Amino acid sequence: LYGELGAEKAHEAAAMQRQLKQEWELAQCLWMEKYGLVFAGRFEDSTAIDAELNALAERQGDNMAPAIIALSTALIELSRGHLDASTAQFQRANEHFEAAGTPWAVPYHFVNLLLQGRDSEVRPIVDEFYGDKVAGTAWEGTNIGYWLSCKAWLGDDDVVAQYRKHRRYLPEPGKINTAGPLIFLKGAIEALMLAGAKADAAALQPLIEELVQRDIGRYELPFCLHECYAAIAATAAEDWGTAESHFEHALRSVDHARPHRVDQARVRYWYARMLIERGAPGDRERAGKLLARARSLSDDMGMHGLIRRIDALTVPATG
Secondary structure (H helix, E strand, O other): OOHHHHHHHHHHHHHHHHHHOOHHHHHHHHHHHHHHHHHOOOHHHHHOOHHHHHHHHHHHOOOHHHHHHHHHHHHHHHHOOOHHHHHHHHHHHHHHHHHOOOOOOOOOOHHHHHHHOOHHHHHHHHHHHHOOOOOOOOOOOHHHHHHHHHHHHHOOOOHHHHHHHHHHHOOOOOOOOOHHHHHHHHHHHHHHHHOOOHHHHHOOHHHHHHHHHOOOOOOOOOOOOHHHHHHHHHHHOOOHHHHHHHHHHHHHHHHHHOOOHHHHHHHHHHHHHHHHHHOOOOHHHHHHHHHHHHHHHHHHHOOHHHHHHHHHOOOOOOO
16 A cells, blocks of 8 residues: 555556456555555545545445545645644544444544644543554554654653553564554654653664665655654664755655645754754754744644744754
8 A cells, every 4th residue: 555656556456447347346446546645645646536436435335435535635634734624534534434344443633633732632542542443454553653652742751661562563674564563663753752762762763764765655644754754763863964864855855846734844843853953063053944934834734732842942052
C-alpha cells in the first residue's frame, strides 16, 4: 500500500480486473491504489479515483471503499490546513469501518485536536489507543505509537519508561517491515524528543534513515513527512549536517514539490528547535524567522496547540 510502488502495482491490477469485469476485485485494487497515492503525497491523483470507486461501492453495498475515501480525504484536508473538515472525514471513515465490521476504526483525528490545542478531548483517546485493536495484523504497534505521541504532547511523565517497555514494536533493521512498526517508530521519535530523551531518540536514527532511503512513501496517516522524523532523530544524535539536509529537503517538499500546509508549520517548528540547539553563527536569526513563519501559518489554521509549543521555544539572545 505504500507510496509510488504500491500505487503502481495496484493500478496495474485494477486494469486487469477492469478487463475481466470483476467489480469487487476492481474496487479493492482501486482503494489500494488510492491509499498508495496518498502515502506518496499525490493527493490530486488520489482524488481522481473517487468517482469510479464510489460508483462501484454503491452497487456492491461496500463499506470499505467509502471508508478509504473518507480516510484519504481526511489526510488531504489536513494537508490543506482544514483541520475541522479533516476531523469530520476521519470520523466518517470510522463509521464505515465499524459498519464493515473491521478493527480499523481509530481516532486518527487526535493529531488535529492536539494541533488545535484541544488537549482535554485527547485525554480519553489516550486510554482508547492503549487497547491495541489491531494486534496480530500488519498494523500491530500502530496504536501504541499514537499513544506515545499523545502522552508526550500532553506532558505525561512516564513517556520514556513506556517507550522502553514497548520498543518490541520497532522495525527490524534491514527487513521489509509492515505498517505498524513504521508508525510506532515515528510516534516514538516524536514522543522521545518531546520528553527530552535525546539518547533514546538518537538510537532510532538508523531505523528512520532506512525508511527514508528506501523511499517507502512520504506520509504515515496523520503524522508528519517521513524526512522530518529523520531530521528530528539526527538532531537528537547531534548529527547536525544530516539534520539540516533533511530539514531543507522536507521544506522544499512541503512548500513546493508536494504542498502540505500543516507540515509547512510543523517542519519549521522542528527545524527551529534544531538550530536553537546547535547554536552555530547565524542559527539564532534563522530560527527566529522559521518560528515567525510557523506561528503565522499556525494562526491561520487555528493550530493553537502548536502555537503554544512555538511560543515556548526561547531563541538565545545575541552575546
